[in-house]
Amino acid sequence: MLVVENLHVSYGHIQALSGVSITVPQGSIVSIIGSNGAGKTTLLNTISGLVKQHQGGIKFKGQELGWVPHSIVQQGIVQVPEGRKIFAGLTVEENLLAGGYILRDPKHLRSNVNKMMELYPILGSRKHQQAGTLSGGEQQMLAVCRGLMSEPELILLDEPSLGLAPIIVKSIFDLIGQIRQQGITVLLVEQNAKKALALSDYAYVLENGHVTMEGKGRDLLCDPAVKRAYLGEKE
Amino acid sequence: MSIQQLLNGVSLGSVYALIAVGFALVFNILKFSNFAHGGVMTLTAYIGLAASLFFSRWLSGLPLFGATLVSAALAGAIVGIVLERMAFRRIRNNNSPVIYYFISSITMGILMENIVTIFASSTFYSYPKFFELSVVELFHVNIALTDLLMLVFSSTALMILLWVLYRTKIGLAIRALSFDVNTANLMGMDSNRVVMATFIAAGILGGVAGVFLGINYTLYPQLGQLIVKGFIASVIGGLGSITGAMIGAVLLGVLEVTLISAVGAGIAPVFVFIIMLTFLLVRPRGIAGVIVQEKA
Numbered sequence: 094m095l096v097v098e099n100l101h102v103s104y105g106h107i108q109a110l111s112g113v114s115i116t117v118p119q120g121s122i123v124s125i126i127g128s129n130g131a132g133k134t135t136l137l138n139t140i141s142g143l144v145k146q147h148q149g150g151i152k153f154k155g156q157e158l159g160w161v162p163h164s165i166v167q168q169g170i171v172q173v174p175e176g177r178k179i180f181a182g183l184t185v186e187e188n189l190l191a192g193g194y195i196l197r198d199p200k201h202l203r204s205n206v207n208k209m210m211e212l213y214p215i216l217g218s219r220k221h222q223q224a225g226t227l228s229g230g231e232q233q234m235l236a237v238c239r240g241l242m243s244e245p246e247l248i249l250l251d252e253p254s255l256g257l258a259p260i261i262v263k264s265i266f267d268l269i270g271q272i273r274q275q276g277i278t279v280l281l282v283e284q285n286a287k288k289a290l291a292l293s294d295y296a297y298v299l300e301n302g303h304v305t306m307e308g309k310g311r312d313l314l315c316d317p318a319v320k321r322a323y324l325g326e327k328e
Numbered sequence: 329m330s331i332q333q334l335l336n337g338v339s340l341g342s343v344y345a346l347i348a349v350g351f352a353l354v355f356n357i358l359k360f361s362n363f364a365h366g367g368v369m370t371l372t373a374y375i376g377l378a379a380s381l382f383f384s385r386w387l388s389g390l391p392l393f394g395a396t397l398v399s400a401a402l403a404g405a406i407v408g409i410v411l412e413r414m415a416f417r418r419i420r421n422n423n424s425p426v427i428y429y430f431i432s433s434i435t436m437g438i439l440m441e442n443i444v445t446i447f448a449s450s451t452f453y454s455y456p457k458f459f460e461l462s463v464v465e466l467f468h469v470n471i472a473l474t475d476l477l478m479l480v481f482s483s484t485a486l487m488i489l490l491w492v493l494y495r496t497k498i499g500l501a502i503r504a505l506s507f508d509v510n511t512a513n514l515m516g517m518d519s520n521r522v523v524m525a526t527f528i529a530a531g532i533l534g535g536v537a538g539v540f541l542g543i544n545y546t547l548y549p550q551l552g553q554l555i556v557k558g559f560i561a562s563v564i565g566g567l568g569s570i571t572g573a574m575i576g577a578v579l580l581g582v583l584e585v586t587l588i589s590a591v592g593a594g595i596a597p598v599f600v601f602i603i604m605l606t607f608l609l610v611r612p613r614g615i616a617g618v619i620v621q622e623k624a
């Protein structure tokens with residue numbers, strides 16, 4: 094569904110990605126793990142069109158994706174950015190409405206808002222509250238729901254479990270599973286390698302802008318090098 | 329303070345509110361003080377004058393006044409579009425530092441002022457007298473008709489703006505973009521369109537303000553320097569808050585009218601500046617820091 098080919102990205106002199114190629118098949122969960130500064134966010138931002146100075150190809154459903162962020166959203170790719178980035182001064186409901194900005198039909202928009210509020214009743218009971226006053230976990234749920242509002246075909250999740258308590262991390266990963274069951278393809282970036290790999294169909298390890306390893310999620314989970322570097326286990 | 333003075337102050341404040349809000353809209357979304365807004369007001373004040381002379385062949389009284397306001401507002405919208413395309417779009421798409429915006433906005437402000445100077449500096453212009461009546465009695469208080477019209481039309485314009493900001497999709501996009509451009513883009517919002525809409529809204533407010541300033545103070549090319557009033561109001565109300573700017577503007581209007589009657593028109597501005605400086609020192613968040621927390 095999404096094919097990234099030999100992608101090079103640099104910020105001035107800093108080379109953030111050097112020749113990254115990944116493939117995300119329709120209906121799958123693909124994850125990307127890697128340490129801080131490996132270039133994971135850069136990869137997602139380049140796909141979303143926020144980072145423009147790149148070389149290499151990005152194809153979505155066989156077509157060149159282009160580099161205009163709002164048109165990429167219209168083509169069906171939505172990113173839930175790192176650090177949640179909810180609109181803190183807008184209400185919870187307005188955040189959801191903003192997520193559905195590209196939907197033309199007001200009734201459709203309204204019914205999607207209601208769906209999200211059914212999925213997470215807390216969003217319904219806090220709908221007039223400023224989103225910045227929600228707890229971290231609630232904000233992350235809101236961020237993911239906001240991303241789902243426009244009914245994407247592919248959702249890019251950048252470290253959704255960052256800084257959350259284990260029980261909330263679990264519910265985030267449950268939600269990712271549910272998203273896939275709805276037929277939405279997921280590209281997941283995670284530091285929580287264990288959980289991410291267990292859930293993924295396929296995974297890539299990114300280091301200093303290079304893909305150093307790739308394979309089925311379960312295979313990587315058992316790989317000694319991955320265990321050492323990302324799962325904190327001794328052999 | 330008499331009720332009459334209060335009304336004078338509030339209606340003056342409502343015009344300041346137009347200025348302050350037009351200024352704040354652009355400040356919120358691009359994070360710089362748009363001094364070109366003064367130029368917009370000068371230009372539209374003169375365009376409004378031309379329109380009033382033109383339409384006076386067929387219209388008079390309230391219809392003429394309405395036609396003048398609408399023409400100036402339309403002109404403001406167009407100037408807003410041109411300004412955004414010419415002065416800011418490129419630097420915005422290149423992610424340029426704030427200083428570029430400053431230079432660009434000041435340059436455009438001076439340019440507009442000078443265009444007006446070339447065409448209109450040698451002659452003294454003032455708006456035609458729209459109405460026979462100059463004072464109306466309302467609830468046993470005499471109020472100048474222009475004051476009343478200023479109050480009514482400015483509040484209407486601001487109400488419409490609030491409605492757009494809080495009840496429409498483009499308004500939501502304007503507010504979302506004010507918080508975070510990148511994330512707004514990730515929601516499918518087109519920055520170019522949203523910023524353009526913001527400049528149109530600011531231009532319309534600038535146009536309406538321009539006409540009222542022209543009526544109040546007669547026309548001169550430096551009329552746009554009254555943008556300072558909008559700036560002071562924003563500081564008092566809380567820079568970056570639309571509602572704060574409105575509150576600050578009304579307070580400023582009342583304050584000015586009161587000071588003028590208390591200490592005279594010569595010294596009043598000194599006190600106003602002292603009050604503004606006090607706010608900057610003691611409470612830089614402005615009043616809105618407590619009353620209104622949202623940032624539009």
Ligand SMILES: Nc1ncnc2c1ncn2[C@@H]1O[C@H](COP(=O)(O)OP(=O)(O)OP(=O)(O)O)[C@@H](O)[C@H]1O
Nearest residue numbers: 104107109127128129130131132133134135136175
């Ligand atoms: N806007 C930018 N300007 C300059 N350098 C940048 C910019 N954004 C990222 N970088 C650099 O590019 C490299 C990759 O950063 P990136 O944010 O993609 O890493 P990451 O894998 O997402 O890390 P983390 O896990 O900490 O989020 C880093 O060296 C970073 O310093």
Ligand SMILES: [Mg+2]
Nearest residue numbers: 133134135175
């Ligand atoms: Mg990152």
